[in-house]
Amino acid sequence: MFKDLDPILHSQLRLAIISLLITVKEAEFTFLREKTNATAGNLSVQIQKLKEAGYIDVIKQFKDNYPQTICKITPTGLAAFEKYVESLKTYLGQS
Amino acid sequence: MFKDLDPILHSQLRLAIISLLITVKEAEFTFLREKTNATAGNLSVQIQKLKEAGYIDVIKQFKDNYPQTICKITPTGLAAFEKYVESLKTYLGQS
DNA sequence: TAAAGTAGTTTATATTATAAACCAAATATT
DNA sequence: AATATTTGGTTTATAATATAAACTACTTTA
Secondary structure, X not given: OOOOOOOOOOOHHHHHHHHXXXXXXXXXXXXXXXXXXXXXXXXXXXXXXXHHOOOEEEXXXXXXXXXXXXXXXXXXXXXXXXXXHHHHHHHHOOO | OOOOOOOOOOOHHHHHHHHHHHHHOOEXXXXXXXXXXXXXXXXXXXXXXXXXXXXXXXXXXXXXOEEEEEEEEOHHHHHHHHHHHHHHHHHHOOO
């Protein structure tokens, strides 16, 4: 009947991050922060969780003397997102 | 960009309950329990939250000597669900 | 009448989400 | 040249949520 929803993705902020990374393929921390309106702390934590799950790759480097965190989705992350969307449909039915 | 997701509905079990109540219009506790595979305790708590939010009406009565809890969705609940689905779409985009 | 089943609720705990506080370095201000 | 402010984050503390385990109250069956 209802398919389980991946708890990693069933979180507003993490879902927004993945959603953005699908469209842009690569994004800076500050870009994600602006687009999601999340606090830096919350974003930092959720990026780590997505990384631990293997859903995104995180590259930390310096740019113009400032630290820069770049995120990109992995094939695992993309597959998880697609599965999540399919599972969600079992809850939405008619709509 | 991304619309906020109603936290009452952004919960796997509560979303499943509402989803069921939309299709059947009225359901017993035991029916919801079977369809969702939830534990009775979890279901009891989530039904209460949906009731507190005004998303469902709960009628407690006796049937064949046993207690019976019947749930039905309210217009408020239906509207909230529809809004939730619309908001969700901002996260799913391409799919 | 004791054991097991029905239909739940309450409570305790683990997990999550979030904000607040913090850190290190860069740049701007006086 | 010190001090203040800004950038780009991380860590930690707290509040909110989800969940399971334990419990309640009653009924049915052996």
